[in-house]
Every structure is written in C-alpha cells, then in structure tokens.
Amino acid sequence: MSVTTISVDVGTSVVKAVGYDADGRETGVARRASVVDRPGPGRAEQDVEAVRRRVLDVIEEVARSADGSAEVDLVSVTAQGDGCWLVAADGAPTGTGLLWNDGRAGAQVRAWQDEGVLADGFARTGSMTFSGLANALLAWCAEHEPARLDNAAAALSCGGVVHAALTGRNAIETTDASAPFLPAGETAWDADLFALFGLDWARSLFPDPLADDDRSRPLVDGLAGKIGLADDAVAVMAPYDVPSTVLGSGAVRVGEACAILGTTLCTATVIGADEPVRGPEAGLRLRSGVPGQDLRVMPTAAGTDVLDWACGLVGVDAPVDLVALASQSPAGARGLVFLPYLSPAGERAPFLDPGARGSLHGLSLEHGREDLARAVLEGLTHAVRDCVAMAGPVPTVLRLAGGGSHNETWAQLVADVVGCPVTRCRDAEVGARGAYLAGLVARRDGSAGGVTASEVADVVDHHVTAVGRLEPDPAMTARYDDLHARFLELREAVAPTWATAPGAGGGTA
Incomplete structure (x- = not known):
C-alpha cells in the first residue's frame, strides 16, 4: 500500500511514526524506545541528538517499508511539550534536553508562588508555571549551570529541535508557545512576562511564535532522499502532543x-x-x-x-x-x-x-x-x-x-x-493521527489562504x-x-x- 504522509509522535518514552495513504488509512507504524536520563534527584533529561536520530530512523522505516515510498511528500511532527531544549547557532545542542517532568527548579517555583509571581502570570496567560516549564528551567540554569547558556542561541521545545533537524529552521509552534510568555489571546511574546520571572535576558532566545499558515518548510537539502521521501517533501510543525x-x-x-x-x-x-x-x-x-x-x-x-x-x-x-x-x-x-x-x-x-x-x-x-x-x-x-x-x-x-x-x-x-x-x-496512535490532520489543514491553509474552525471540524469528522x-x-x-x-x-x-x-x-x- 502506498504512503503519502508520515506522522511522527516524539513521546517521552517512545518515538513513533505512522504512515497514511492518500485516503488517510494507516499503512504501518515504526517505533523506537527513548531513554530518559536521571543524573540527579528530580532531574529528567534526554540526549537531543539521540532523539533526532530516532525520528529519522522511524521516518525511514515507514517510508521504505511501503510501495511507492517516493510519493511521501509530507511529514508532520508532534512531540512532547514544555521543557527546555537549548541549541547553539549551528543547531547543535548546548546540553541535554530538559524535560517537562524535570523537578530541579521546584524551589524556584515555590519562591515565585510565595511572592505572588505565579498568580500574576496565571492572570495574564491562563497557565500556571511548574518546574518543567521553560521559565523555571532557564532560571535554574542561570543560577546553577550557566555553562548551558553560554553558547545558546535558541530555547526550543522537543518539537522545535526536531523541526530544526528536518528543515534547518528554529521555530516555536503556537501551542508550545502558549506558556509561560504568551498572553491569552495574543500572538506575540510579552516582554513584561519575561520581566515578571526575572528573565529579560532570555527574550532573545525565543523565536517568534509561528503563524498558523507558516507551519511547513521544505526539508534540508539532500535529506529527503536519504530517508526515502519525495524530493519535494515538506515538514509540518504540528501542535505539540497534547493538542494533537x-x-x-x-x-x-x-x-x-x-x-x-x-x-x-x-x-x-x-x-x-x-x-x-x-x-x-x-x-x-x-x-x-x-x-x-x-x-x-x-x-x-x-x-x-x-x-x-x-x-x-x-x-x-x-x-x-x-x-x-x-x-x-x-x-x-x-x-x-x-x-x-x-x-x-x-x-x-x-x-x-x-x-x-x-x-x-x-x-x-x-x-x-x-x-x-x-x-x-x-x-x-x-x-x-x-x-x-x-x-x-x-x-x-x-x-x-x-x-x-x-x-x-x-x-x-x-x-x-x-x-x-x-x-x-479507532487509531492506535491518536497523537500521530492528530499530527496527520494538522498536516492536512496546514496544506489547505497554505493553498486556500486560511481555514475556519468548521472546515477543520469537517476534516476531523471525515478521518476520526x-x-x-x-x-x-x-x-x-x-x-x-x-x-x-x-x-x-x-x-x-x-x-x-x-x-x-x-x-x-x-x-x-
């Protein structure tokens, strides 16, 4: 069965890729177990390059396991959210990715809670900071491991570092951007929220949140052929795993x-x-x-x-x-x-x-x-x-x-x-199905000049x-x-x- 779209779900414990044919039927699944490193009390980290390799591996396995793999022209990626994944100007990680379930910044969060900072942030964003959000992790790094920040050019999400590996673009998708620096109803970072957490210096690390019609990018030169995709394949940055x-x-x-x-x-x-x-x-x-x-x-x-x-x-x-x-x-x-x-x-x-x-x-x-x-x-x-x-x-x-x-x-x-x-x-991999649907919507968004909620609902109703x-x-x-x-x-x-x-x-x- 031919594959036209591959969706990837980069989970904390497993990286999965699912192939879909032109009618949206599942054609195959590839999985790779991930490793969460816990080098100290409360810490949860992952090797950034290892995550990227697993993503390329599962894409290639699905693409090459089906007939007509050269027809795959869209890869849509969702991933675990929150955390903080720092990369240098050349895209290389400055250290391990710090995960959403990392607890090292717990004392910082308690201090912000006692000072009323968290309540102020919640009033502006509708989101409550916890120890695995980027603001808490950056504050901890600045005090305890500043070397992580020395060469950092961007603070991304897990989905962001994967998107960068596929397309060469550093980006933050809007669902990942929602907390902790994006006010409810807004589309741009709020400098006052960076200041609220004492992180004015970190604003330059965050790419502007993507517009909904800017989720897709061509793959970096030569990558498509290496992993069995069509030469004109594009990668879509889907909402992170929960919204997907x-x-x-x-x-x-x-x-x-x-x-x-x-x-x-x-x-x-x-x-x-x-x-x-x-x-x-x-x-x-x-x-x-x-x-x-x-x-x-x-x-x-x-x-x-x-x-x-x-x-x-x-x-x-x-x-x-x-x-x-x-x-x-x-x-x-x-x-x-x-x-x-x-x-x-x-x-x-x-x-x-x-x-x-x-x-x-x-x-x-x-x-x-x-x-x-x-x-x-x-x-x-x-x-x-x-x-x-x-x-x-x-x-x-x-x-x-x-x-x-x-x-x-x-x-x-x-x-x-x-x-x-x-x-x-019905789908075994619901997050991947969501990423597939986001890919369909992104393709329609780019060609039709925007979509409405009812049009998204029609697409979802047809496929779910x-x-x-x-x-x-x-x-x-x-x-x-x-x-x-x-x-x-x-x-x-x-x-x-x-x-x-x-x-x-x-x-x-």
Missing part, C-alpha cells in the same frame, strides 16, 4: 473534552479563544491549533509510569496484568486509598505543589496484592476525575486516548468514576472514528462519588506533610 491528541480524538468543538491515559494523565476541554478561564489557578491554557479555540488543559505529573512502578510492587509483568489483578478487588479496594503523586517533580495539575508525594492509606494485614493493584488504578482514575472537574462542567462524552485507553476495564472505570460516557479512538462507547453504571458512579470525596479529604489532610518529605521541592532556589 485532542485533535486526533475528534474533540474540535467548544465543550468537547479528551482524557489522555498515557505517560501523562491529562484532560483537555475545548473553550472559545475569547472565553475567560474559570475555576482555580491550575493547569494550562493552550492554543488548540483550531481557529478561535483554546484548550483548558490539566496535565498531571502522574501517568502510566505509576502503573509500571506498581507492577514491580505487586509482582506482575505488565500494566495489563495489574488491571486484571485489580479486577479481583471490589470498588474501593476494601478501604485502601492511593494518592498517585509519585513524580519527583511533585504535581502540576489540577493543583501545583512541587513537593507533592504519593501515599497509601488504610493498609492492614487483611489486604492483598489485588487490593493494592485496585487502589493504584483507582487513585489514578480519581486524578482524572479531579482534572475534569477543575476544567469545567462534566462533558457529555469524554474521549479517551493514550495507551491506557485500549484497556476496556480501565476505560469503564473512568466512565464510572467521572460519571459520563467515554469513547475510544470513535469506537467502543462505554456508559457509566449509575450505582458504581454513586459509590465513586463517596470514594472521590474520601480521596480529596485524605489529600487535604496529608498535604501539609509534603514539605517535610525527603527531596520535597525538587531543587535549590
């Missing part, structure tokens, strides 16, 4: 919502671009990649790595086995409650606390492995409900994406705990199919209403102890 996954899930109308059960547990609700952020100062407000729309995003620091951790704890091989084990315990795990805040960076949504730590409550000799497994799974699902509630009214349907969404038992638990129907996507609608069980939802209240009560009770936990705060101010 929302797009790929089919959530493209105001009020629609998506929950990602992946390395990050994350919820995103579509809001109007002129709609004020309601509710607590938490989460992120991102451009959506759809004209006239933004996303109210609650990206937790918890995710499927918590399931991996729990597998070792209870002695099973994989998360699917953990979920099966959890099914042997009743709702409520016989009184066990798990707070899933295991990230060394603490938690960033739906509340901000760099010192947040996980805990297990109610444990006794009467509990077994199945109860531990159930408590972990329920704890993560309570976090999903917490995020949905913080973003606004419960949606009529919650679209699920991410690796965890393929497990029907967990998907049903999400429906029961959140209290609304859920659907899952929801499958496996699961309805909440009213009796189970009523039970989980009580259990969720208990979850929140316990979190409030133990939160004051987090400041005394070893390593709390994730860094030095």
Whole structure:
C-alpha cells in the first residue's frame, strides 16, 4: 500500500511514526524506545541528538517499508511539550534536553508562588508555571549551570529541535508557545512576562511564535532522499502532543473534552479563544491549533509510569496484568486509598505543589496484592476525575486516548468514576493521527489562504472514528462519588506533610 504522509509522535518514552495513504488509512507504524536520563534527584533529561536520530530512523522505516515510498511528500511532527531544549547557532545542542517532568527548579517555583509571581502570570496567560516549564528551567540554569547558556542561541521545545533537524529552521509552534510568555489571546511574546520571572535576558532566545499558515518548510537539502521521501517533501510543525491528541480524538468543538491515559494523565476541554478561564489557578491554557479555540488543559505529573512502578510492587509483568489483578478487588479496594503523586517533580495539575508525594492509606494485614493493584488504578482514575472537574462542567462524552485507553476495564472505570460516557479512538496512535490532520489543514491553509474552525471540524469528522462507547453504571458512579470525596479529604489532610518529605521541592532556589 502506498504512503503519502508520515506522522511522527516524539513521546517521552517512545518515538513513533505512522504512515497514511492518500485516503488517510494507516499503512504501518515504526517505533523506537527513548531513554530518559536521571543524573540527579528530580532531574529528567534526554540526549537531543539521540532523539533526532530516532525520528529519522522511524521516518525511514515507514517510508521504505511501503510501495511507492517516493510519493511521501509530507511529514508532520508532534512531540512532547514544555521543557527546555537549548541549541547553539549551528543547531547543535548546548546540553541535554530538559524535560517537562524535570523537578530541579521546584524551589524556584515555590519562591515565585510565595511572592505572588505565579498568580500574576496565571492572570495574564491562563497557565500556571511548574518546574518543567521553560521559565523555571532557564532560571535554574542561570543560577546553577550557566555553562548551558553560554553558547545558546535558541530555547526550543522537543518539537522545535526536531523541526530544526528536518528543515534547518528554529521555530516555536503556537501551542508550545502558549506558556509561560504568551498572553491569552495574543500572538506575540510579552516582554513584561519575561520581566515578571526575572528573565529579560532570555527574550532573545525565543523565536517568534509561528503563524498558523507558516507551519511547513521544505526539508534540508539532500535529506529527503536519504530517508526515502519525495524530493519535494515538506515538514509540518504540528501542535505539540497534547493538542494533537485532542485533535486526533475528534474533540474540535467548544465543550468537547479528551482524557489522555498515557505517560501523562491529562484532560483537555475545548473553550472559545475569547472565553475567560474559570475555576482555580491550575493547569494550562493552550492554543488548540483550531481557529478561535483554546484548550483548558490539566496535565498531571502522574501517568502510566505509576502503573509500571506498581507492577514491580505487586509482582506482575505488565500494566495489563495489574488491571486484571485489580479486577479481583471490589470498588474501593476494601478501604485502601492511593494518592498517585509519585513524580519527583511533585504535581502540576489540577493543583501545583512541587513537593507533592504519593501515599497509601488504610493498609492492614487483611489486604492483598489485588487490593493494592485496585487502589493504584483507582487513585489514578480519581486524578482524572479531579482534572475534569477543575476544567469545567462534566462533558457529555469524554474521549479517551493514550495507551491506557485500549484497556476496556480501565476505560469503564473512568466512565464510572467521572460519571459520563467515554469513547475510544479507532487509531492506535491518536497523537500521530492528530499530527496527520494538522498536516492536512496546514496544506489547505497554505493553498486556500486560511481555514475556519468548521472546515477543520469537517476534516476531523471525515478521518476520526470513535469506537467502543462505554456508559457509566449509575450505582458504581454513586459509590465513586463517596470514594472521590474520601480521596480529596485524605489529600487535604496529608498535604501539609509534603514539605517535610525527603527531596520535597525538587531543587535549590
């Protein structure tokens, strides 16, 4: 089957490429595992050149595995967001890429929080700074590792360093630009926001945010032929992974919502671009990649790595086995409650606390492995409900994406705990599907002089199919209403102890 488009999703743990034919059907997938280096407490880094090599490898594998690979004339790339990836004038990295889940700047974030800086920034942007955002990481580098900055010419995202490798252009896509220096509703950096964080000196490191009609660029000379693409192939800088996954899930109308059960547990609700952020100062407000729309995003620091951790704890091989084990315990795990805040960076949504730590409550000799497994799974699902509630009214349907969404038992638990129907996507790689759709829109945008939200919705509706609608069980939802209240009560009770936990705060101010 011939391939005309390849989408790449540069995740934290896996780099994936998906081929699509002229009708948008999947033709093949290539994957490469990524490595997250943790050279010190709270730190999370990746080798920039290794990430770039993996991207080229998966593109070439998909291109050369199908008939007519020379017909591939579009590569659309989405990638993990946030973090800070510094490069020199020649595009070479000045060090490792600092990731979204890096916690080294936790003490700096606490100081800004105490000084009212974070609240001021949230009022202007709708986004709450956390330790893995570029402002916090740059402030930390300036104080503790200034050598990283000595030769830096640009501060990019992961998607930015990949786009630069493909096209030779340093760029920041608008969804990645949304936090922390871009005011809500604006398209240009705000010098006052750089000054707010004491980073006036860093403004020159940030390329101006891309216009929506400027996402694509030809590949650097000679690269297309080396990796099996058409000579006139172009690379599209798609929205970063969360907005691309929302797009790929089919959530493209105001009020629609998506929950990602992946390395990050994350919820995103579509809001109007002129709609004020309601509710607590938490989460992120991102451009959506759809004209006239933004996303109210609650990206937790918890995710499927918590399931991996729990597998070792209870002695099973994989998360699917953990979920099966959890099914042997009743709702409520016989009184066990798990707070899933295991990230060394603490938690960033739906509340901000760099010192947040996980805990297990109610444990006794009467509990077994199945109860531990159930408590972990329920704890993560309570976090999903917490995020949905913080973003606004419960949606009529919650679209699920991410690796965890393929497990029907967990998907049903999400429906029961959140209290609304859920659907899952036909595509195995929803983020890549979103990048594919962004590529189609970018091509139409460039040729037709702009697209409307309704035109984007038509493209998405044509290519995205929801499958496996699961309805909440009213009796189970009523039970989980009580259990969720208990979850929140316990979190409030133990939160004051987090400041005394070893390593709390994730860094030095």
